[in-house]
Amino acid sequence: MKCSKCDFENPADTKFCGNCAEPLHPAEEAPAPPTKTLQATPIELKTGAIFAGRFEVIEELGRGGMGKVYKVLDKEVNEKIALKLLKPEIAADEKTIERFRNELKFARKIGHPNVCRMYDLNREGDTHYITMELVSGEDLKSTITRIGQLPTGKSISIAKQVCAGLAEAHRLGVVHRDLKPQNIMLDKEGNSRIMDFGIARSLKAKGITAAGVMIGTPEYMSPEQVEVKDVDQRSDIYSLGVILYEMVTGRLPFEGETSIAVAMKHKSEPPQDPRELNSQIPEDLSLVILKCLEKDREKRYQSGGEVRAELEAIEKGMPTTERVIPKRKPITSKEITVTFSTKKLLVPVLAVLAVVVAVVIVLLLLPQKEIAKTSVAVISFENQTGEKSYDYLQKAIPNLLITSLEQSKYLSVTTWERMHDLLKQIGKEDVEAIDGELGFELCRMEGVGAIVMGSFVKAGDIFATDVKVLDVKTKKLLKSAQSKGEGVGSILDKQIGELSKEISRGVGLSEQKIEPSQLRIADMTTSSMEAYNYFLQGREEYEKF
Incomplete structure (x- = not known):
């Protein structure tokens, strides 16, 4: 039986679509058509046609639950983009259109390499359409269907990129709500892109219970979505766990004859250990997946950053040959279909080129291993x-240390602004100072490895600043150090530079990696602590505005 919403073919006795959970109706029970529609049938765009006065149609890319997607040339800016025509039955619902318009305001803020950029929602005559970034390639679901279970290295690489995209979206307060392999594109360079942010909540697809409304796809739906509860970023983490499970095993954690049966299993049944389906999965990866799939969202990872940090740790323990590095261009279909006679002529040339390319890749990859970054966060000083x-030095010293540490190519430093974004996520944006326990909580959310805290004292004209570097997971003290000087100006003149080097040593950087040529913090900012204080105050007011 074909679904009237997404055209997915379902078994004849199925009551709900296995792809989008839309209720299915036999032909004799088909519901009466709605009294209000914008048009009887969706329009068809032909190659070469000009739509809305500016979009030249190149080709149709596909069809889905929302409508048709076309590759077009935006003639006003001479750029190729994707254009999605909404189905008339969706566009006819004014509340749906208004919801989507509001959600798009937030989704458009997401600018990240692993997220497909949403542009706009417009109308041409009776047709509503969405414009978005064009991402070439294949969706992850098609890849899994074609290949089956993916190699561990490839699965981790894809998941890490999805984590990065989710972390940025969640930082901006945007939750996907319908994360699934169909919404993850793998481009020709091996990069992963999350699609359709903002669409799921806007569509409010009717659920599989008469009483409530669910948002999401049953196979990838979190328990709280099944129960029609409020969702947050941890619902996306659950869906990510399902996707990881499917990538490494080739199967979903829960299957059933109907969508409602699958949804209920997400709510009540524990998933089978993925290692029972694929013994090649590292035990640590299996534990990460199962933690993502915890029924209680408090027991899951609390952020994409946390999951990414775990995946990176697992990846470091894998043989180099099993790791997958994005941005590798695959062979195109044109290259595969080259004629036999041409192949014979090119074999010697290609053999030489293959050796050269292999050497270049090895040379390019070797330095990357040296530039693995250590993650650090600095919290308020006492x-x-x-x-x-x-x-004011409680915030000034951490900010100065962050600026100084950011000069190192071996450190990944969490900015002060990012820490306050995390505070907003947990409803503590009014907190004036980030102390130890709160700092550890934020670092765990972000997946940071080391935390820096400290204090400062004054004895006569002498100012002294103490720092401690601790491991976030174990709270073990990695390094303690002190710097002092005459007057508050010595903080800028010498203390920040000295303490930055001690912090770098504390997180394990060798002396060769501690930049001897770093600029003095006073040269990068100002030589006046008073002026720097005014700068911080101005920045805070600007962020409030």
């Missing part, structure tokens, strides 16, 4: 001077 006039 004022132990007994004078409130120096309270």
Whole structure:
């Protein structure tokens, strides 16, 4: 039985579509057509046609639950983009269109290499359409269907990129709600892109229970979505766990004859250990997947950053030959279909080129192993001077340390702004100072490896600053150091530089990797602590605005 919403072929006795969960109706029970439609049938765009006065149609890319997608040339900016024509039955619902318009305002803010950029929702005559970034390649579902279970290295590479895209979206307060392999594109260079942010919530697809409304696809739906509860970023983490499970085993964690049966299993049944289906999966990866699939969202990873950090740790323990590095161009169909006679002529040339390319790749890859970055976050410092006039140093010193540490190509430093974005995610945006326990919580959310905290004191004209570097997972002290000088100006003149080097040593950088040529922080910012304080105050006011 074909679904009227997404055209997916279902078994004759199925009551709900296995692709989109839309209720299915036998021909004799088909519901009456809606009284209000924008047009009887969706329009067809032919190659070469000009749509909406500016989009030249190149080819049709595909059809889905929302409508048809075309590759077009936007003649106003001379750029190729994707254009999605909404089905009339979707566009006829004014509330759906308004919801999507509002969601798009947030989704458009996401600018990330692993997220397909959404552009706009417009209308041409009776046809509503969406414009978005053009991503060439194959969706992950098609890849899994074609290949079956994917190699562990490839699965980790894809998942890491999805984590990065999710982390950025969640940072901006956008939750996908319908993350699935069909919404992940693998481009020709091996990069992963998340599609359709903002669409799931806008469509509000009717659920498989009469009482409520669910958003999502049953096979990838979190327990809270099944129960029609409010969702947050941890619902996307659950869906990511399902996708990882499917990549490494070639199967879904829960299957059933109907969509409602699958959804109920997500709510109540524990998943089978993926290692029972594929013994080649590292045990640590299996544990990561099962943690993503916890029924209780409090027991899951709390952010994409946490999952990515775990995957990176697993990847480091894998043989180099099993790791997958994105941005590798695959052979195109044109290259595969070259004639036999041409192949014979090219074999010697291609053999030489293959050797040269292999050598170049090895040479390019070797340095990357040296530039593996260590993640660090700096939290508020404690004022132990007994004078409130120096309270501004609680934020000034961490910000200066961050600026100094960011010069190192071997460190990945969490910015002060990012820490406050994380505070917003957990409803603590009004917190004035990020202390130890709160700092550890934020670092775990972001997947940071080391945390830096400290204090400062004043004895006469001498200012002294103490720092401690601790491992986020174990809370083990990695390094403690102190720097002091005459007057508050010494913080800029010498202390930040000295302490940055001690922090670098604390997180394990060798002396060769501690940049001797780093600029003095006073040369990068200002030589006046008072001026720097005014800068921080101005930045805070700007961010509030």
